[in-house]
Structure formats: C-alpha cells, structure tokens
Amino acid sequence: MSSQTNAPSAVLVEDLSVDLGAGPILSGINLRVSDGETLALLGANGSGKTTLVKTMVGLVPPASGRVALYGADISDRSKVPWARIGYVPQRVNTVPSMSATAEEVVMSGLLSGRCLRPPRGSRALVRDALGEVGLAERAGESVHLFSGGQQQRVLIARALIRKPRLLIIDEPLSGIDRTSKIALAASLQQLHTAGATILVVLHELGELSSMIQRAVVLDQGKVVQDGLPPGSTGNDPGHHHPDALQTGRHPVPELRMGWRK
Numbered sequence: 413m414s415s416q417t418n419a420p421s422a423v424l425v426e427d428l429s430v431d432l433g434a435g436p437i438l439s440g441i442n443l444r445v446s447d448g449e450t451l452a453l454l455g456a457n458g459s460g461k462t463t464l465v466k467t468m469v470g471l472v473p474p475a476s477g478r479v480a481l482y483g484a485d486i487s488d489r490s491k492v493p494w495a496r497i498g499y500v501p502q503r504v505n506t507v508p509s510m511s512a513t514a515e516e517v518v519m520s521g522l523l524s525g526r527c528l529r530p531p532r533g534s535r536a537l538v539r540d541a542l543g544e545v546g547l548a549e550r551a552g553e554s555v556h557l558f559s560g561g562q563q564q565r566v567l568i569a570r571a572l573i574r575k576p577r578l579l580i581i582d583e584p585l586s587g588i589d590r591t592s593k594i595a596l597a598a599s600l601q602q603l604h605t606a607g608a609t610i611l612v613v614l615h616e617l618g619e620l621s622s623m624i625q626r627a628v629v630l631d632q633g634k635v636v637q638d639g640l641p642p643g644s645t646g647n648d649p650g651h652h653h654p655d656a657l658q659t660g661r662h663p664v665p666e667l668r669m670g671w672r673k
C-alpha cells in the first residue's frame with residue numbers, strides 16, 4: 413500500500429509521554445507508521461519498547477500526547493478498528509486453572525463482540541494458523557502446559573487468523589527455536605505481502621531482517637534513531653521510506669547495547 417495516498421497512518425504517535433509513578437518511562441515520542449510498512453522497534457532492555465507498544469493498544473495510559481490508529485484516537489476506543497488490529501504481547505500469563513486448548517485460544521480470535529459463534533469452516537482455519545506456527549499437532553492440548561515460547565506462538569496464530577491489517581508483536585523471536593523463527597518469518601512476510609502493516613519489537617533483526625523496512629531505536633524512553641534497518645545499503649528502493657524522518661534515509665548503525673538496571 414502506498415504512503416503517497418491521503419489515507420491516515422496506521423499508527424500515529426504525537427509527543428507521547430508515559431509515567432507510571434516512578435518517573436518518565438517514555439518522553440516526547442513522535443512516530444508515524446504508514447499503512448503497509450514493516451517497522452522494527454529496537455533498544456536495550458528497559459528502554460521502553462514494550463511500554464510504547466502497550467500504550468499504542470491502550471493498555472498503558474499516556475501522561476501526555478496522543479496515539480491514533482488509522483486516524484482514530486485510541487482515547488475513544490469505540491472508533492478504533494480493533495477487529496483488524498492484532499497485538500501479541502511479549503510474555504503470556506496463563507491462569508493454570510484455565511484449561512483452554514490451543515485450538516480454543518486461536519478460535520477465540522475469530523469471535524467478535526457481535527457474534528460469539530465461530531464462522532463456518534473455522535476449524536480448518538484454526539488448524540492452518542496453528543500449522544503456521546508449528547503447533548498443529550498440539551491443537552487439542554491445554555495451553556497452560558505449553559512453554560512460554562509455545563504460548564506466544566499460540567497467540568501469534570490467534571492474531572494471524574484475524575488477518576490483521578496492523579500487527580503489533582512484541583519480541584516474537586525470543587524464546588523460540590530456529591525452525592520456528594524461520595516459519596514465523598515466512599508467515600509475517602506473507603502477511604506483509606498481503607498488505608499488512610507490521611510493527612515488531614526486537615532485540616536484533618535476525619530472521620526478520622529481510623522484511624524490515626525501517627528501524628526505530630529507543631534509548632531511555634526517547635527515540636534516538638529512525639531510519640533504514642542496520643545492514644541496509646539504502647540502495648534498494650523497496651527499503652526507502654518517506655517516514656524515515658529523523659535520520660533521513662541513512663541506515664541505523666548496528667546497535668551496541670549495554671546492560672541497564
């Protein structure tokens with residue numbers, strides 16, 4: 413999808429600050445993600461990546477500034493097209509007593525506020541989605557018995573089955589094996605080819621490096637780099653993006669991230 417149209421940005425963050433009580437976690441964040449773009453949010457531990465994506469989907473309140481998804485300010489939740497927005501958190505907290513199977517969790521992605529009956533043919537869709545994350549064989553098992561990485565893959569399948577126009581996904585590569593990483597990269601690439609916008613929190617581009625068009629780096633709650641992903645030459649027209657404002661179209665350098673408390 414072209415960023416040349418007058419369509420609203422998939423994500424618009426304006427002068428956003430977040431403070432959860434112990435001082436600012438994010439300050440003065442400005443970010444525009446165009447429809448169809450693939451963007452990696454990078455930064456050291458504690459730099460604010462998860463807080464930023466949580467704020468984007470309304471899980472963390474801004475202290476000031478605003479977030480809009482497809483032109484709808486998230487402070488007015490009823491206007492946001494949530495049905496086409498997928499969010500996969502970094503860590504999954506399952507309730508041990510909740511014995512939902514992987515199939516049931518993924519199926520719930522097909523339910524809407526209006527219709528609580530899965531649509532016809534949904535079982536096959538669920539199996540396909542679980543197959544995409546390498547868990548088709550475990551569809552009938554209870555998710556609380558899964559490892560953290562497997563639980564996140566179930567949530568990724570739940571997000572993919574909705575065919576999201578915007579997918580926000582927090583550290584999908586951590587805690588999963590290499591085969592699953594490659595399979596996940598292929599699924600995300602397919603989603604992107606179909607026109608979806610993908611915003612992914614990462615520590616390193618890894619298996620997703622070929623599909624990431626833009627990298628934004630946070631440090632201590634501020635955007636410190638915004639440009640082409642590390643390793644990009646900038647010669648590929650597919651990697652140029654008009655929203656890479658702050659550093660022009662220069663590649664973001666390889667990150668040297670130290671430990672932070």
Ligand SMILES: Nc1ncnc2c1ncn2[C@@H]1O[C@H](COP(=O)(O)OP(=O)(O)OP(=O)(O)O)[C@@H](O)[C@H]1O
Binds near residue numbers: 432434437459461462
């Ligand atoms: N609910 C909260 N209350 C207070 N402080 C918080 C809360 N959530 C996060 N923080 C703090 O905000 C800062 C940013 O955390 P965040 O999880 O957003 O960083 P991150 O870049 O995603 O880190 P990581 O790469 O380790 O996942 C950290 O110092 C963290 O301790």
